[in-house]
Amino acid sequence: MRSLVKIAIRLLSIILLLSIYLHANAQDDIVEFSSTSSKTLCPLNNGVVTSLQTSSLEISGPTDKIWYASYSINGGPSENMNGGLGINTSIFDFEISFRNDSKKLKTFTVQIEKAWLEDGTQLTISANDDSRDVTVYPLTKPSVQAYENKIKTNSEEDYTVIIGMNSIYKGELPTGASQMSYNTEVIDAFKYINFRIKWQAEAGITTFKSIEKTGFGCNSDTIYSNIELKNEFSVDLGDDRNICSGETVTLTPAIDLKSEYTYLWSTGETSESIEVNKIGEYELSVTDTRDNQKITNQVNVNVHDSPPINIDDVIMMDGSPIQLDIQKEGCTYLWSTGETSSKIEISTPGDFSVMITSEYGCTNSKSFTVKDQSSFFTLNLPNIIHMCAQETMTLSPYMDIDQEYTYEWSTGSTEREIEISTEGTYTLKATDPNGYSQTASSKIYYHSKPIVDLGDDFILWDGESKELNAQNTGASFKWSTSEMSQIITVNSGGEFWVNVIDEYGCANADTINVDYREGEKFRIELGDDRSICQGDSVLIIPEIIGHPVSPLVYNWVDQNHNDAEIYLKEEGNFLLEVTDNLGNIESAEIHITVLPAPIVNLGEDIIDYPNLEQKLIANVDNVSYNWSTGEVSKSITIENTGTYWVEVINEAQCSARDSIYVKFLNDYPFVGLPKAFSPNGDSHNDLLFVRGIDIDKINLMIYNRLGKKVFETSDINQGWDGRYNGHIQDMDSYYYSLDITYTNGVMRTKTGKFSLLR
Numbered sequence: 001m002r003s004l005v006k007i008a009i010r011l012l013s014i015i016l017l018l019s020i021y022l023h024a025n026a027q028d029d030i031v032e033f034s035s036t037s038s039k040t041l042c043p044l045n046n047g048v049v050t051s052l053q054t055s056s057l058e059i060s061g062p063t064d065k066i067w068y069a070s071y072s073i074n075g076g077p078s079e080n081m082n083g084g085l086g087i088n089t090s091i092f093d094f095e096i097s098f099r100n101d102s103k104k105l106k107t108f109t110v111q112i113e114k115a116w117l118e119d120g121t122q123l124t125i126s127a128n129d130d131s132r133d134v135t136v137y138p139l140t141k142p143s144v145q146a147y148e149n150k151i152k153t154n155s156e157e158d159y160t161v162i163i164g165m166n167s168i169y170k171g172e173l174p175t176g177a178s179q180m181s182y183n184t185e186v187i188d189a190f191k192y193i194n195f196r197i198k199w200q201a202e203a204g205i206t207t208f209k210s211i212e213k214t215g216f217g218c219n220s221d222t223i224y225s226n227i228e229l230k231n232e233f234s235v236d237l238g239d240d241r242n243i244c245s246g247e248t249v250t251l252t253p254a255i256d257l258k259s260e261y262t263y264l265w266s267t268g269e270t271s272e273s274i275e276v277n278k279i280g281e282y283e284l285s286v287t288d289t290r291d292n293q294k295i296t297n298q299v300n301v302n303v304h305d306s307p308p309i310n311i312d313d314v315i316m317m318d319g320s321p322i323q324l325d326i327q328k329e330g331c332t333y334l335w336s337t338g339e340t341s342s343k344i345e346i347s348t349p350g351d352f353s354v355m356i357t358s359e360y361g362c363t364n365s366k367s368f369t370v371k372d373q374s375s376f377f378t379l380n381l382p383n384i385i386h387m388c389a390q391e392t393m394t395l396s397p398y399m400d401i402d403q404e405y406t407y408e409w410s411t412g413s414t415e416r417e418i419e420i421s422t423e424g425t426y427t428l429k430a431t432d433p434n435g436y437s438q439t440a441s442s443k444i445y446y447h448s449k450p451i452v453d454l455g456d457d458f459i460l461w462d463g464e465s466k467e468l469n470a471q472n473t474g475a476s477f478k479w480s481t482s483e484m485s486q487i488i489t490v491n492s493g494g495e496f497w498v499n500v501i502d503e504y505g506c507a508n509a510d511t512i513n514v515d516y517r518e519g520e521k522f523r524i525e526l527g528d529d530r531s532i533c534q535g536d537s538v539l540i541i542p543e544i545i546g547h548p549v550s551p552l553v554y555n556w557v558d559q560n561h562n563d564a565e566i567y568l569k570e571e572g573n574f575l576l577e578v579t580d581n582l583g584n585i586e587s588a589e590i591h592i593t594v595l596p597a598p599i600v601n602l603g604e605d606i607i608d609y610p611n612l613e614q615k616l617i618a619n620v621d622n623v624s625y626n627w628s629t630g631e632v633s634k635s636i637t638i639e640n641t642g643t644y645w646v647e648v649i650n651e652a653q654c655s656a657r658d659s660i661y662v663k664f665l666n667d668y669p670f671v672g673l674p675k676a677f678s679p680n681g682d683s684h685n686d687l688l689f690v691r692g693i694d695i696d697k698i699n700l701m702i703y704n705r706l707g708k709k710v711f712e713t714s715d716i717n718q719g720w721d722g723r724y725n726g727h728i729q730d731m732d733s734y735y736y737s738l739d740i741t742y743t744n745g746v747m748r749t750k751t752g753k754f755s756l757l758r
Helices: 002-028
Strands: 030-033 039-041 052-060 067-073 091-099 106-117 131-136 150-152 156-164 168-172 178-187 190-198 204-213 223-230 241-244 249-251 261-265 274-276 280-288 293-304 314-317 322-325 332-335 343-346 350-357 363-372 384-388 393-395 406-409 418-420 424-431 437-447 458-461 466-469 476-479 487-490 494-501 507-517 522-525 530-533 538-540 543-546 553-556 566-568 572-579 585-595 606-608 614-617 624-627 635-638 642-649 655-664 695-703 709-713 733-742 747-756
Touching: 030 106, 039 052, 052 131, 067 091, 091 106, 091 131, 156 168, 156 204, 168 190, 241 249, 249 293, 274 280, 343 350, 384 393, 458 543, 522 572, 522 585, 530 538, 614 655, 635 642
Parallel strands: 039 131, 150 223, 241 293, 314 363, 384 437, 458 507, 530 585, 606 655
Antiparallel strands: 030 052, 052 091, 067 106, 106 131, 156 190, 168 204, 178 190, 204 223, 249 274, 261 280, 280 293, 322 343, 332 350, 350 363, 393 418, 406 424, 424 437, 466 487, 476 494, 494 507, 522 543, 538 566, 553 572, 572 585, 614 635, 624 642, 642 655, 695 709, 695 733, 733 747
């Protein structure tokens, strides 16, 4: 019994071990993703611009067995892991690439589709770990706006890089370069990075890098901006130029660095480009205004004449063909016959032409006529020519053959054409190159232009008419009214003109203006409206224009006045009616404006103490002043007895006047200061004293032009020596205030000014 139990226990142990072994082997045969979390990837950066990113995912499978697996991305076609080769490890990292061109976050789901052993046995795929999500951020790329890729060493240049609105910019400058300024601005969901770089002093090829880091923490592709640093700019005027005579060529330098330049050509011109048409060497000096660096370059301009063509205008042939040869080195040819060689044979008369072009593109052309020897020219001139006074004409002959001629006019001229300004007979003898001559004459008659005078402009009053006479009987006439007679009658207003042509075709014209007054038999002119000052009157003298029948009756309405002339002194509208002897009534109105006159009052007459200044004030503003003393200020100061008046005139030129009598008593003697003194050390007039008699006390204070007191005394015997604090004062005008107490106790104050002289 004990042995059976042992056997049973051993069997149970074997079963348990087998179960554990089978369970372990079953666990090893499960295929699943090892990592429990999905991945988030940035796109590739700092390399070739691409939105492709590669990552690795860890997958686990059987141990000590060769196994296989396939996967799909977002439900797409299945692909075998490890390139379809067997996997001989239980943990396998396989690489997978993800492309995100969407410019947004994009999630890729990687799904284990199948798993199997080398013998085809299917492996179990974990239901919970059979897929993983990989999120790829969008690719960003900073944009560097257009810039100069060639610049001068030590120069400063501005650059702009555009990145996403929420991105961070990082720039890397080469050694020796420095950033001078930096600012950003956001425009339309983009951030503009504006900065200035001061470049290093060493010449060569360099770069600066622009890196954008997005809000996701991803760096974009790095932009490498290539810069060529040069110690000096270059100026190139190009190859030497070849132009034809009469042509111009524009010379413009090509400068490889952008800057502010000034230009000086050997011609003295200072523009960037010049136009030339003469042969020679042209030198240009270009100066960079930022550092005064100067570079010079030259170019030669060659001017070539068009090749000559030695063919006569008219070539005579005697019935046999003629040979022409215009051979010139390096030229091409085109004849009107279509031939392109330098030689041509002509066997029949006619008109021909040829164009020759040099190696420099300069062309010349020639037209000529080939005539049979039996054909000669004819000469024609007009027989009779009628001319009008002061006219001139060109008298030109007609020849039926276009060739060279010599000319002999009866005036002595040898030109083909002559100018005619006087009458007479003009004869021409023309000779062709073969010596054949023809003669013709023209008779020139001069005639005066008709005199046309329609008279002065005039007025037609209602119902009137008048004849206009163009004179010149026998001539032809054309009026602005389309009438064609010598005399027309007008009964309306406007501009009338007539053109008169005599029998010889000589023409003249005149114009007259007619002012037609519809509804007016005559007109009354009272002149413009008038303005008068209060208290004045104005004489109105009417003027009658037109042809009224006398006698005339005048009526100033509401004025009880029947004379033509009237004095008006009140404000208002004044109407005049005039009736002629036929009962025609016309009227006119004038407006009179009365302007207020100013009021001035100088006050009561003044009686004051002797030799004291008295101030007179015209108590009215905004006027001009005219005093009897000749002064034009608002107030004046007087020192003498007499009658004084002032006239004031306002803006309307209306005036008012007032006068005042001022009397100074003789009870007190004069006390005051001289008008000037000269403290120059010559012992003459070196001190300034108070002058006068009957003086008990004084107090004298002297001030300079700035109002600073420079001297004060209460001692009548103390004079001022022209010094202040021991310093000699400037030659100038000085002001004083003098308090006087006379011996009888009367006190007065005087102020004034005097001059210090040297």
